Amino acid sequence: MQYHPDRSDDPRAAAAFVLVNEAYEFLKDPSRRPAATAVKTGRHRDEEIRKDKHEDWEAYQKEAARQRAYRYAQSSAEQFARSPIYKAAAVVERVYNYLFIAIGILMIFIPIFNIEDLRNRDTGEVNQYGIVVPFILGVAFIYGIWYFVFKLREEEA
Secondary structure (H helix, E strand, O other), X not given: OOOOOOOOOOOOHHHHHHHHHHHHHXXXXXXHHHHHHHHHOOOOOOHHHHHHHXXXXXXXXXXXXXXXXXXXXXXXXXXXXXOHHHHHHHXXXXXXXXXXXXXXXXXXXXXXXXXXXXXXXXXXXXXXXXXXXXXXXXXXXXXXXXXXXXXXXXXXX
């Protein structure tokens, strides 16, 4: 959304929007990966034919992605927000955000639940750094995710 021509004042926003969408279109479709892999793994005996087919396929896919990106650039930001490409990217982003929060929570609680592993076998004392450092890092990690993902988004809206 930050590069959509309706939302950005940067004169290069439309070109950046097209490039970002072109790359995403090319990478998001899992049905394209086996075709690229089939060409790359050598199912064709002649190296030159395989290379030419791959280059043709790649050029076709890039052009198709570029044309879709141009259509998205011509639409309004609200129409783009309803498009399948934007919805898919938003879901992936949301999943990653919550995954990172879960990692931060694990950073906090795993040392607490594994306190026996942090005991010195000779003295029986608990290594305080083994609890405090992951706890502080986990809290900082969660705060960073919350601030950069949720708080800044609220301020921009």
